[in-house]
Amino acid sequence: MENSAESPQDPQDSSIKIANPPTTARSTAEKISFGLASLVVAAIAGLVIFSWATERDRPPVLTLQQSGNIRHTNRQFYVPFELSNIGGETAESVQVSAELKVNGEVKETGNVEIDFLARDEKAEGAFVFHQNPEKGELVIRVSSYKKP
Amino acid sequence: MGRSNRASNQWSREIQDIVRGASGGFLFGVPLLYTMEVWWIGSSVKMPRLILAMLLTFFIVLMLNRTAGFRKATDTTLQDELMDTVEAIAIGLVCTGLMLILLREITWETALPESLGKLIYESIPFTLGVALANQFFSGENEADTSSSKSKTATQHSQGTLTNTFADIGSTLIGAMIIAFNIAPTDEVPMLAAAVDGLWLLGFMGASLVISYTIVFGAGFTNQPKRRQQQGLFQRPISETVMSYLVSLAAACVMLVFFDKLQWDDSWQIWLSHSILLGLPATVGGAAGRLAI
Numbered sequence: 001m002e003n004s005a006e007s008p009q010d011p012q013d014s015s016i017k018i019a020n021p022p023t024t025a026r027s028t029a030e031k032i033s034f035g036l037a038s039l040v041v042a043a044i045a046g047l048v049i050f051s052w053a054t055e056r057d058r059p060p061v062l063t064l065q066q067s068g069n070i071r072h073t074n075r076q077f078y079v080p081f082e083l084s085n086i087g088g089e090t091a092e093s094v095q096v097s098a099e100l101k102v103n104g105e106v107k108e109t110g111n112v113e114i115d116f117l118a119r120d121e122k123a124e125g126a127f128v129f130h131q132n133p134e135k136g137e138l139v140i141r142v143s144s145y146k147k148p
Numbered sequence: 149m150g151r152s153n154r155a156s157n158q159w160s161r162e163i164q165d166i167v168r169g170a171s172g173g174f175l176f177g178v179p180l181l182y183t184m185e186v187w188w189i190g191s192s193v194k195m196p197r198l199i200l201a202m203l204l205t206f207f208i209v210l211m212l213n214r215t216a217g218f219r220k221a222t223d224t225t226l227q228d229e230l231m232d233t234v235e236a237i238a239i240g241l242v243c244t245g246l247m248l249i250l251l252r253e254i255t256w257e258t259a260l261p262e263s264l265g266k267l268i269y270e271s272i273p274f275t276l277g278v279a280l281a282n283q284f285f286s287g288e289n290e291a292d293t294s295s296s297k298s299k300t301a302t303q304h305s306q307g308t309l310t311n312t313f314a315d316i317g318s319t320l321i322g323a324m325i326i327a328f329n330i331a332p333t334d335e336v337p338m339l340a341a342a343v344d345g346l347w348l349l350g351f352m353g354a355s356l357v358i359s360y361t362i363v364f365g366a367g368f369t370n371q372p373k374r375r376q377q378q379g380l381f382q383r384p385i386s387e388t389v390m391s392y393l394v395s396l397a398a399a400c401v402m403l404v405f406f407d408k409l410q411w412d413d414s415w416q417i418w419l420s421h422s423i424l425l426g427l428p429a430t431v432g433g434a435a436g437r438l439a440i
Contacts, residue, residue, distance in 0.1 A: 028155070029162035034231050037238030044241055044267070045202060051261045052195030090192040090262075116191045118262040148192035 060117070061087030062142045064096060067124065070133060079127045081140055085117040091145035092116055098127040102136035116148070164365070169218030169239045169278040171362040175435050176277025177240070178428045179326060181247050181270055182335045190265030198268050202237075205272050209233045212279035219282070233279075240275030241267065250354055252342040315437060319391045322436020323398040323429035330428055331402035340420045348423050355395075355423075355430040360388040362434040392426070395433040399425035 067082035079098070085091055094114040100107050110127040117123055127140065180186055213229045218236060245267055248254040254263045330336065343351070364384045400422040403409040409418055 027158040027162065029158040030231075033162055033166060034235055037235040040238040040241055041234055044264070045199075047260065048195055048198050048202070048264055048268070051264060052199070055195055055261070092192065116188060118191050118259045120259040121262065122257065 055088065058088040060085050060089050060091035060119075060145060062091060062094060062117070062145065064140060064142050066140065071126075072132075075130070077129045077131070077133055079129065079133055079138065079140070080124065081126065082122060082124050083114060083117065083142070084122045085119055088119055090116060090118045090148050092148040094123075094145040095143045096125070096140065097143045098138065098140040100129050100131060100133055100136050100138050102131060107131055107136065117145075165219045166235075166239060167361055167365045169236060169281050170243050171358075171365070172218060172279075172281025173240055173243050173274040173277040174358055174362065174431050176280065177244065177270070177274030178247075178431050179329060180273045181244070181251065182330045182333070182339075182428060184335050184338060186269050187253050187266055190267070190269045191262045193265040193269070195261065195264075198265060201268055201272065205237060205275055206233060209236050209275055209279045212276065215283075218278050236278040237271075237275050239278050240271040244271040244274045247354075250347075250350060251339055252347070315387070315391070316394055318436040318439070319394045319433035320398055320436070322432040322434065322439070323395045324402070324432070325436070326432030327395075327399055327402055327425055327429035331399070331408065331425055332406040336403070336408065336421050336424050339424050340417070343420065343424065348420055351423050351427055352392075355427045356388055356392055358427075359392060359395075359430045359434040360384065362431065363388070363437055391433050391437065392430055395429035396422055396426040398433075399429040402429075 062083060062085055064081060064083050066079060068080045071078040071080070081096065081098075083094065083096060092115070094117050096112045096114065098110040100109070108129050108131060110129070112125050112127070114123045114125075210229060210233045213232050213236065218239075219232060245254070248263075248266055248270060253266055258266075400409070400418065403421055403425060409421060
């Protein structure tokens with residue numbers, strides 16, 4: 001009985017134009033997917049506004065520390081480090097350098113560049129030495145960065 | 149019975165609209181996803197600028213929705229267009245987010261502002277693609293369907309081999325158009341450094357799903373023709389797999405052409421780089437088979 005009302009709804013090819021209901025009445029499916037879509041957009045916009053509100057308008061604060069133990073493999077010593085930016089802004093081209101002094105004399109140096117370090121971001125890496133850093137004095141420090 | 153039928157009709161139409169939008173987004177957005185400068189800009193962008201970007205996208209997409217859009221309906225009111233704009237942006241955001249996770253550009257360790265920056269900047273071309281979805285293969289609209297049908301009829305008589313070559317050819321052309329721009333850049337090795345082992349399987353899966361969706365799921369104008377075409381791999385699944393292999397081979401050849409792969413590289417590098425470039429190549433290949 002409902003067949004006559006149903007027939008123009010044929011989903012296949014040619015009747016596409018007819019198949020679309022008048023635009024004033026959106027189908028339930030469209031309403032639900034619009035609801036979900038608004039939720040997604042609102043969530044992202046909300047997160048942006050939240051980050052904006054909590055954005056600390058201050059320069060990068062870079063902290064560097066040795067993370068974990070020194071690894072000794074194949075006559076090389078690997079000193080892992082962890083660099084984090086606990087400041088507000090992003091730092092670009094962060095230079096981390098290391099110096100190994102034995103008996104007050106600089107024996108080996110190392111350099112790493114970290115491309116980008118956003119706020120609250122961490123970067124990890126390692127310095128590699130030929131001499132045992134534990135037998136000398138190891139200084140690792142952040143030497144420079146530039147504003148993006 | 150009639151009611152449940154109508155409801156499932158509604159849903160299948162709605163899902164097809166969304167899938168069509170997402171397919172358009174992939175065609176437009178994938179090249180920018182493989183651009184590291186955009187990841188970097190996203191990393192350091194200020195929040196007010198992101199809000200501005202979202203607002204701008206909203207207005208541009210609204211304008212596009214007035215002319216193209218991703219739905220088949222043509223008689224729309226401003227309210228419909230506003231709703232579609234929100235939906236287009238949501239489709240763009242969700243697909244871009246999934247792709248960025250797949251590319252390992254957004255991980256658990258990525259800071260929130262950085263993720264938002266990457267997500268919103270990368271989603272702009274994606275969202276434009278969603279809004280243009282209907283326009284992409286407008287070469288043949290309904291008026292054109294009859295002529296394409298007659299063309300198909302002549303192709304029938306030419307036999308399956310010709311059609312198979314036509315498929316391979318159009319896949320190759322499409323793959324070249326999209327992936328040729330990406331092959332010589334440093335993004336592929338960069339992404340390969342972040343992607344390991346099983347993650348590559350995810351890439352393969354995503355490539356296959358996106359390719360299948362664009363050609364068979366999205367309801368682009370050309371699809372009836374594709375289903376009719378006779379060829380050696382004419383079932384949707386086998387066509388998808390075969391064209392994926394063609395795209396992978398094309399990606400590999402392009403990488404060799406640009407000296408990005410050398411004979412003395414390990415086979416793991418060959419494999420991972422080809423699979424990574426294979427994704428945009430497959431998207432291009434799928435578009436190629438629809439367009440040509």
